[in-house]
Amino acid sequence: MNVEIIERKVAIAAPIEAVYGFHLDFNNLELISPSWMKPKLLRSVGEGKGKTMELEITQYGFFKSIWVVQIEEYDPPFRLADLALRGPLPYFHHIRTFSQPCAEMTEMIDRLEYKLPFGFIGRIANKLSVRKMMEQMFEHRQKVTKEILEEKYYIKTMPV
DSSP states (O other), rough: OOEEEEEEEEEEEEOOOHHHHHHTTTTHHHHOOOOOEEEEEEEEEETTTTTTTEEEEETTTTEEEEEEEEEEEEEETTTEEEEESSSSEEEEEEEEEEEEETTTTEEEEEEEEOSSSSHHHHHHHHHIIIIIHHHHHHHHHHHHHHHIIIIIIGGSSSSO
């Protein structure tokens, strides 16, 4: 299985529990998604490890796909991983690892493992556009997450 891996790290000036909790709330996915991607929660079952969500993802305003995603690792506030059980990709695994190198800083590592369908054609599509799109999506998500959480937790606590 040819699995592609993208890994990005970001430092966020906010408590680790807040950063972890932010990623548990599906409503925040809509806030941090790039403008060309619109997620919609259709239904959710359970809590914590084993929680399953059915999502409708609209890309570029017209391409809709249904994803069923399950939380497979739930270790607050250090690790959160979900695995797509159903969707347009044969394999999609998103792992988020959180650490707190100092009292006011959280480091988050996003690791995405994915495989495209259609064998050789999928690998060409990945080289031409898909990988870049995935990298841009995670870059955008991390940037916006950082902005939202730092405004809420860091900037308001800075001395005047």
